[in-house]
Amino acid sequence: MDGMNGLTALRVNSAEQLPWDDRCDLLVVGFGGAGACAAIEAASRGLSVLALDRFEGGGATALSGGVVYAGGGTPYQRQAGYEDTSEAMFNYLRQEVGEAVSHATLRNFCDGSREQLAWLERQGAAFEASVPPHKTSYPSDQYYLYYSGNEAVPAYAASAKPAPRGHRTKGPGMSGASLFAPLKASALRHGARLRCQCEVRRLVLDLDDKVIGVEAWQLPSGSRAARQHARLSRWAAAIHMYAPALADRLRARQRRIEQTSAIRQLIRAEQAVLLSSGGFIFNRDLVRQHAPQYLDGLPLGATGCNGSGIALGQSAGGSVTRMDKISAWRFINPPLAWARGLIVNARGQRYANEEIYGATLGHAMVEEQDGRAILVLNRELMREALRQVGPGKVWNFQRLPVLLNLLFNAKRSSSLAGLAKRCNLPPELLRQSVERYSRAARGEVADEFGKSAAMLANLDQGPWYALDLSFDSKLFPCPVITLGGLKVCEDSGRVLDHAGQPIHGLYSAGRTAVGVASNLYVSGLSLADCIYSGRRAAAHVADQFALQPARSGEQQCNV
Known part of the structure; x- marks a missing residue:
C-alpha cells in the first residue's frame, strides 16, 4: 500500500450510497493469528464473518515458532512437575509488560491463560509437557515446554516463582504453521469466509464517522x-533471512502485480471492521520516523507487517502509541558457553547479566549501549561452544551464525591488553571487567549483575577471544519486530481516537494494536496476545450485536 502513511478514508452520506459487492457482519482485515481467532470467536457466536488477506493467510503467526505463553498451572506444566499460579504469572509479567496495559488487563490475561490454551486445543492445536535440560532460545523437536523469557533469572525469580510457560505448538520445525493450520480450519469450519490476495486500501465511513465497510482490491x-503473486510471496518468505535485499526486490514485483491486476471490491461490514494485519517493521519510513536506532536490524515477520492496518486505523481518526517500542533479539544461547562469557560495551565495561532473555539483552544493547555488544570468551569456552552446536544438537538457524562468527568474527590474543587493542577497547577497563567477572565465578564476590553461579566462568586463563555481536553486525544479524500500534479500549478492542473515545465500527487486535506484548518481548507473549485480543474484539462485536434490539445508545469505553 504505497503512501500508506497518508491514507484517507472514503466518506459517504450513507451505506445505501454505494453498490456493495459483498456483505458480512464482521470484516476481518488480516488473517493471521489474531484475525483467525477473531473469526472463530465471532462465527461461533452467530455472526457472519468475512476475512481478507493480502496474501494467503497466516501472516507472522505461520512463520513464527508457534510458541504460546501460558501459565497458571496448565496441564502440561503439571505433567512436567511444575507448579504455577496465575498470580505468579502476573507477578512475573508485570516486570516485562510495564505500562503497556493496565494491571487489570494483565491480570485478566493471566487469569484466563489456562482456558485460552484449552480453547486452542479445542480448535485442534496440540501441546506437550517435554522440557529441555538447558535454557535455549528455541527448543528442538524433542521438547515443547520451556522457559521462554527471564522467569528463572534470579532478579526476576525473586519477585515471582519461576515456571516454564513457553508452550510450543506440537509440530516439526518452526511450529507456527502447526498452530495456524488448525486455527484456519476451525474458522472455515465455523462458517467464516476467506478471500486471499485481497488488500484493503481504504476504510469507508458514513456521515457519523462510523466505519461501515472497506474498499479492497x-x-x-x-x-x-x-x-x-503467490509464487513471489513464497520465494520472498523463504530467502528473507538470508538475502533480505533480494527478498525486497521480490516484494516490489508483488506490489506491481497488485497495482496492475487487482480488481476493486466494495465490502459492507454491517457490524464492524477488525484490523489485524500485523505490525510495521517492513515499513522503513515508519521505523525511521519513530525508532531510527533500529534501522540496522533485520526485519522479522511477514511481508504484510508494513503498517497498513495502522494506517487504515489512523485514516478513521485512530490514535497510535508506543510506536518507538521495537524489540531487538540478541540471543547468545545456544551455545550455552556463549552465555557463560561476558559482554562489554565500547568502553570495555560489562553492562548486563548474559543469561537474560535475548530480547532483554537486545534492548539494553540498543537503548543503553549505542548498539555495542562484544562477547569475551577464553579458549575453554570457545571449545565448549563448538561442541554445543554440533550436528543434531541445535537448529541450523542457531548453528550457522555461531559457526560463522567463531570462524570469521573471533579476534584472538594471548593477553587481555592485546585483545583490547585489537577491539579498540580501553585496556584497563576491559581488564577490570574480566577480573571482577572471574572473581565472582570463583565465589570471592557476588556477581554485580546477579548472574547465576552455574552460568559464571572463570576467565583467568587465556588465550582470550572477542566476538563483535553488535547490533549492526553483518555476520550475526539482529532480528527486530515492532510492538506499538493503534490505541484500543482494553475492555473491547475498539480503536480509540485522539480524545480517547471509541471509533464506531472499528476494532484492532494483534500487533496492529497496542497490547500485552507492547513493552518488552517474551517468546510466546505476542502470539498469546494475538489470541487474547482477537477473541476479545470478536466477543465484544457479538455482544453488541446481541444487544442491538434493546440498545438505545452507545456504551462508552473506560480506558
Missing part, C-alpha cells in the same frame, strides 16, 4: 497474476 482467483 483483489487479484482474480486462478489468474496468471494471482499465481505469480
Whole structure:
C-alpha cells in the first residue's frame, strides 16, 4: 500500500450510497493469528464473518515458532512437575509488560491463560509437557515446554516463582504453521469466509464517522497474476533471512502485480471492521520516523507487517502509541558457553547479566549501549561452544551464525591488553571487567549483575577471544519486530481516537494494536496476545450485536 502513511478514508452520506459487492457482519482485515481467532470467536457466536488477506493467510503467526505463553498451572506444566499460579504469572509479567496495559488487563490475561490454551486445543492445536535440560532460545523437536523469557533469572525469580510457560505448538520445525493450520480450519469450519490476495486500501465511513465497510482490491482467483503473486510471496518468505535485499526486490514485483491486476471490491461490514494485519517493521519510513536506532536490524515477520492496518486505523481518526517500542533479539544461547562469557560495551565495561532473555539483552544493547555488544570468551569456552552446536544438537538457524562468527568474527590474543587493542577497547577497563567477572565465578564476590553461579566462568586463563555481536553486525544479524500500534479500549478492542473515545465500527487486535506484548518481548507473549485480543474484539462485536434490539445508545469505553 504505497503512501500508506497518508491514507484517507472514503466518506459517504450513507451505506445505501454505494453498490456493495459483498456483505458480512464482521470484516476481518488480516488473517493471521489474531484475525483467525477473531473469526472463530465471532462465527461461533452467530455472526457472519468475512476475512481478507493480502496474501494467503497466516501472516507472522505461520512463520513464527508457534510458541504460546501460558501459565497458571496448565496441564502440561503439571505433567512436567511444575507448579504455577496465575498470580505468579502476573507477578512475573508485570516486570516485562510495564505500562503497556493496565494491571487489570494483565491480570485478566493471566487469569484466563489456562482456558485460552484449552480453547486452542479445542480448535485442534496440540501441546506437550517435554522440557529441555538447558535454557535455549528455541527448543528442538524433542521438547515443547520451556522457559521462554527471564522467569528463572534470579532478579526476576525473586519477585515471582519461576515456571516454564513457553508452550510450543506440537509440530516439526518452526511450529507456527502447526498452530495456524488448525486455527484456519476451525474458522472455515465455523462458517467464516476467506478471500486471499485481497488488500484493503481504504476504510469507508458514513456521515457519523462510523466505519461501515472497506474498499479492497483483489487479484482474480486462478489468474496468471494471482499465481505469480503467490509464487513471489513464497520465494520472498523463504530467502528473507538470508538475502533480505533480494527478498525486497521480490516484494516490489508483488506490489506491481497488485497495482496492475487487482480488481476493486466494495465490502459492507454491517457490524464492524477488525484490523489485524500485523505490525510495521517492513515499513522503513515508519521505523525511521519513530525508532531510527533500529534501522540496522533485520526485519522479522511477514511481508504484510508494513503498517497498513495502522494506517487504515489512523485514516478513521485512530490514535497510535508506543510506536518507538521495537524489540531487538540478541540471543547468545545456544551455545550455552556463549552465555557463560561476558559482554562489554565500547568502553570495555560489562553492562548486563548474559543469561537474560535475548530480547532483554537486545534492548539494553540498543537503548543503553549505542548498539555495542562484544562477547569475551577464553579458549575453554570457545571449545565448549563448538561442541554445543554440533550436528543434531541445535537448529541450523542457531548453528550457522555461531559457526560463522567463531570462524570469521573471533579476534584472538594471548593477553587481555592485546585483545583490547585489537577491539579498540580501553585496556584497563576491559581488564577490570574480566577480573571482577572471574572473581565472582570463583565465589570471592557476588556477581554485580546477579548472574547465576552455574552460568559464571572463570576467565583467568587465556588465550582470550572477542566476538563483535553488535547490533549492526553483518555476520550475526539482529532480528527486530515492532510492538506499538493503534490505541484500543482494553475492555473491547475498539480503536480509540485522539480524545480517547471509541471509533464506531472499528476494532484492532494483534500487533496492529497496542497490547500485552507492547513493552518488552517474551517468546510466546505476542502470539498469546494475538489470541487474547482477537477473541476479545470478536466477543465484544457479538455482544453488541446481541444487544442491538434493546440498545438505545452507545456504551462508552473506560480506558
